[in-house]
Amino acid sequence: MESYALLLAATLNAGTVLALAALGLLINEKAGIVNLGAEGMMLCAAIAGFAAVVHTGSDWLGFAAGIGAGALLAAMFGLLVIWLNTNQYATGLALSLFGAGFSAFAGITYVQEKLPERPRFNLPLLGDIPLVGPALFRQHPMVYLAIGLVAALIWFLYRSRAGLVLRSVGESPESAHALGYPVRRIRLAAVVAGGALCGLAGAYISVIYTPLWVEGMVAGKGWIALALTTFATWRPARVLLGAYLFGGVTMLQFHFQGIGIDVPSQFLTMLPYLATIVVLALISRNPAWIRINMPASLGKPFYPGS
């Protein structure tokens, strides 16, 4: 039983990384922009966050640095895609390749650094419930923050006027433009917000999840987060669920090793990637269903007056 509690705890932790990034990408995509640069933004944010913690000793400044790095790169991407009308896929890809190179370059002096052991968080009383306590109530605050973020995002997207405008920009930018909304600025704001969240996810990886810096340590989580928005048919609550599901698949390998199932570790490491492929195939099987749920102008450029 103890090992299942640990598995659940680790699942929530791993799922939080994916949830933060995927929620950011969801905001992008609701505004009609696909940012394939998630992986690159997360890598740059991971090293920015890690470096900030090494120099200041504050986790929260680390998160702030990650958010800043993600937002900055996203703004760069946004300017190219929204104002210079570059291809979204190619530009996002450029961001991922640049981010991988730049983070490796910037992180070279941090490879040997380790962060000090942090005290475990513990919600009083709740954390002491046997089994459930350690699994659910001794997590890093960011885990609960991610859940709160989902609630906030649901309210924003479906209950607030600003959210309605954001969605209209993703569904029909021409109509939103005709109504007088500044489509390009709204899209840029969405892209920057998405980059900030990807940045937060990246910093969480290097500061809390595995507190060290290794080249390429994001290991495809940015791409999995991209797949999650499709998996969730662009709904925030399903993004969170999907993130936990994939977090669980990631953690399964350690669980298997823990209970002594003898499978070569490489096959277990493959699991999250294989799971992403299988799930994508199953979800996408019905094109009509995807079409109904997908923001109608996703990936399509909009340039007023052209």
Place this chain on the structure above:
Amino acid sequence: MLRLEARPEASRFWGLASPLLALAITVVIGVVLFIALGKDPVRGLQVFFWEPVRSPYALGELMVKATPLLIIALGLAVCFRSNVWNIGAEGQFVIGAVVAGGVALLAGKETGRWIVAAILLAGIAGGMAWAGITALLRDKFNANEILVSLMLVYVADMALSYLVYGPWKDPAGYNFPQTKTFDAVTQIPRLMQGSRVSIGLVIALAGVAALWIFLFRTRAGFAQQVGGLAPAAARYAGFSSRQALWIALLTSGGAAGLAGALEVAGPIGQLTPYVPAGYGFAAIIVAFVGRLHPVGMVFSAILMSMFYIGGELAQSRLGLPKSLTGVFQGLLLFTLLACDTLMAYRIRFARAPSLKGAP
């Protein structure tokens, strides 16, 4: 205020000038970076742009690295021209290398030189099969080929890692994760003595000609590209988009697999966890910077190879990390995409309409 004004047709001038302008901007950023790092920028430019071409041997090394980049990019050009976003060439390269390596491991004392052909064919088959998974899932399940092909890169890396740490590990290799060194008979034939340039270069150049003919002189090549430019027109003309998808992915997968085979049976000579060197990703940049044109990609492959060699030299001569290569490669693609705007649009510096009326 800046305004973009769509050109009636893409500017031919900027089609050629934009990669050069992008390179110039990347170089300027590089110079600034060198100065910021306290290095002599002239030395920096030297290791990237002069050292790789200064001697016949250096030129040979330049070609050794340009060959796989060019071969992979040729295949990717077919994909991107038909609007199929295969970004998993790295994985197809790795599986091509693994399958080719498996054949190479079978070679023994009495094996003939025919084994080289078998190795290359095995590489092509491996890469095709790996890309075929992406094509199948796209065709039958409508799964996004960007994400599937990319996920398969990680799976391919793990498969390679399993083999070299497990069943294929050289028992006499002091427990290093690598296969035994392939028998000498498997070595890809070299073009001349004193250089590592192999027949891979000839194959790549033949590929350039073949792609040129396919794209610009055959009906099949035309049909392939119409689907990318105007899907509705392609449907109306009766060109099958499914067929275009399969052709694109199998071609690029086969090309990447071939490059993998040429690498393991050429410069590397065994399977190790370091077979994936990022060529599959760098080739995406090669393809775009070369304008998806067979001849253009020859130049961009050489340029990208310079970045690789320059990065290695920057490490040994200037004490800078090798990862500088990745920074410059990414920057180049970024600046190219920005400069490409000039191709499709005219930039107008128009004042925002003012309330005071005409000036």
